[in-house]
Amino acid sequence: MDYLRPDSLEQALAAAAGGARVLAGGTDLYPLAGPRLKGPVMDLAALPGITGIAEGPEGLRIGACTSWTAIAEASLPPATRALQQAALQVGGRQVQNAGTIGGNLCNASPAADGVPPLLVLGAKVELASATGTRLLALEDFLLGPRRVDLRPGELLAAVLLPRAGLAGVSAFGKLGARAHLVISIASAAVRLEVSGGRIEAAAVAVGACSPVPRRLPSVEAALCGPVEGAAARVDPAAVAAALAPIDDVRASAAYRLRAAAELVRRAVEAAL
Numbered sequence: 001m002d003y004l005r006p007d008s009l010e011q012a013l014a015a016a017a018g019g020a021r022v023l024a025g026g027t028d029l030y031p032l033a034g035p036r037l038k039g040p041v042m043d044l045a046a047l048p049g050i051t052g053i054a055e056g057p058e059g060l061r062i063g064a065c066t067s068w069t070a071i072a073e074a075s076l077p078p079a080t081r082a083l084q085q086a087a088l089q090v091g092g093r094q095v096q097n098a099g100t101i102g103g104n105l106c107n108a109s110p111a112a113d114g115v116p117p118l119l120v121l122g123a124k125v126e127l128a129s130a131t132g133t134r135l136l137a138l139e140d141f142l143l144g145p146r147r148v149d150l151r152p153g154e155l156l157a158a159v160l161l162p163r164a165g166l167a168g169v170s171a172f173g174k175l176g177a178r179a180h181l182v183i184s185i186a187s188a189a190v191r192l193e194v195s196g197g198r199i200e201a202a203a204v205a206v207g208a209c210s211p212v213p214r215r216l217p218s219v220e221a222a223l224c225g226p227v228e229g230a231a232a233r234v235d236p237a238a239v240a241a242a243l244a245p246i247d248d249v250r251a252s253a254a255y256r257l258r259a260a261a262e263l264v265r266r267a268v269e270a271a272l
């Protein structure tokens with residue numbers, strides 16, 4: 001009974017209610033487990049309906065066990081380009097093949113590369129339990145480092161991207177100590193809706209610079225206007241005011257703030 005592999009949602013929810021640890025891709029669970037992964041562990045690999053990307057009238061539904069490789073290689077709207085760029089930055093190819101979007105969210109790292117692109121898309125999470133389904137905005141699901149609003153007996157079943165968030169174009173960028181296989185010092189995602197030479201709507205999010213990745217409403221408001229000079233309207237002071245970075249072994253808080261502003265500017269230019 002240390003290893004469970006349910007083949008129905010009912011079995012999985014029963015195991016979750018019994019306190020089983022969830023194993024999706026394992027790329028976070030195993031490194032954090034120490035010398036031995038203690039059970040009971042519930043492997044979701046055989047669970048139907050929890051993998052894949054489906055389009056419906058309300059937007060896109062990404063199953064929680066969908067791999068980063070599947071996301072990167074899917075045919076998706078231009079607004080999700082930032083998410084697909086981030087998918088190619090989550091570890092190496094082996095991690096992208098095994099790691100899942102749901103595992104990345106439930107791990108709740110402040111530096112999770114997938115979160116800023118999901119925030120600018122207005123993502124919601126679908127939480128399943130024996131009593132029904134609960135929908136929650138992603139920013140409300142992420143409570144802090146390694147903390148999420150996942151109640152006892154609940155499973156993260158899917159990530160929902162609403163139709164309104166699939167408009168426009170987007171871009172993602174990150175800064176690390178090297179180009180690949182690195183935890184972000186700072187990251188940024190931008191989604192812009194452009195019409196007639198003007199930015200009509202903007203969404204901006206920054207990761208690795210606060211306890212959870214954050215949207216930047218004041219920066220978003222400043223971006224609305226003519227396309228020309230948009231990147232120059234990214235005010236470093238406004239970026240800094242929205243964030244709360246720390247000093248750690250990767251960078252100082254002050255450096256993170258400067259990097260975040262530059263990454264937002266570059267993401268604006270890349271999206272345009």
